Amino acid sequence: MTVENPALNEARQKTFVLQRIQPALLGLMDGSVSTLAPIFAAAGLTGRPLSAFFVGLAASLGAAISMGLSEALSDDGSVTGRGGPLRRGAITGVATGIGGMLHTLPFLIPSLSIALDVAYVVVFLELITIAFIRYRFMGGKLASTIVQVVIGGGIVFGIGVWLGQVGAG
Numbered sequence: 042m043t044v045e046n047p048a049l050n051e052a053r054q055k056t057f058v059l060q061r062i063q064p065a066l067l068g069l070m071d072g073s074v075s076t077l078a079p080i081f082a083a084a085g086l087t088g089r090p091l092s093a094f095f096v097g098l099a100a101s102l103g104a105a106i107s108m109g110l111s112e113a114l115s116d117d118g119s120v121t122g123r124g125g126p127l128r129r130g131a132i133t134g135v136a137t138g139i140g141g142m143l144h145t146l147p148f149l150i151p152s153l154s155i156a157l158d159v160a161y162v163v164v165f166l167e168l169i170t171i172a173f174i175r176y177r178f179m180g181g182k183l184a185s186t187i188v189q190v191v192i193g194g195g196i197v198f199g200i201g202v203w204l205g206q207v208g209a210g
Contacts, residue, residue: 056124058178059123059124060118060124060128060129061124061132063123063179064112064123064129064133065133065136066171066174066175066179067108067136068105068108068132068133068134068136068137069137069139069140069170069171069174071104071108071137072101072104072136072139072142073140073143073144073164073171073194074140074193074194075104075197076097076100076101076104076140076141076144077164077197077201078201078204079097079100079201080096080100080145080148080201081093081160081198081201081205082096082201082202082204082205082208083097084153084156085201085206085208086205086208089153090147090148090150090151090152090153091149093148093156094145094146097141097142097144097145097148100141101141101142102138104138104141105134105138105141106134107137108133109134109137112126112129112130112132112133112134113129113130113133114126140167140171143167146163147160164194164198165191167194168191168195169187169191171190172187172190173186173187175190
């Protein structure tokens with residue numbers, strides 16, 4: 042009969058959060074938020090959903106590469122215990138790409154108004170999901186986590202919509 046060691050399980054959970062969840066959450070948050078302004082500005086400026094899609098694709102891939110490299114090159118993990126740089130960079134990069142592409146995909150819909158409506162819902166769901174993951178693994182109060190993530194994302198989203206309207210005249 043094997044007896045579980047609670048301290049060992051707690052250490053494994055902490056390592057999992059530090060080396061897997063935290064880099065993924067970092068990537069999801071960055072990908073979701075940093076790509077909002079360019080995509081919605083492009084939609085407003087051009088009035089063409091496919092143009093917004095390609096801007097979103099470029100922003101998502103660029104952010105994924107940038108964040109993956111930044112995370113991999115930030116430290117080798119020996120001092121912080123954050124794990125190997127290649128794995129951490131890959132996790133962050135892939136999560137950043139996913140975060141940026143989720144609200145980019147609706148712009149494959151030919152109708153701008155429908156694409157925007159779907160993208161608005163996707164953005165809201167992304168931010169709520171990120172807040173829940175943050176709450177689940179990083180702690181804190183769910184309501185305050187939701188408010189922090191949604192307000193931050195909302196500010197960037199608003200800037201993108203505003204710039205698209207200003208630029209379109």
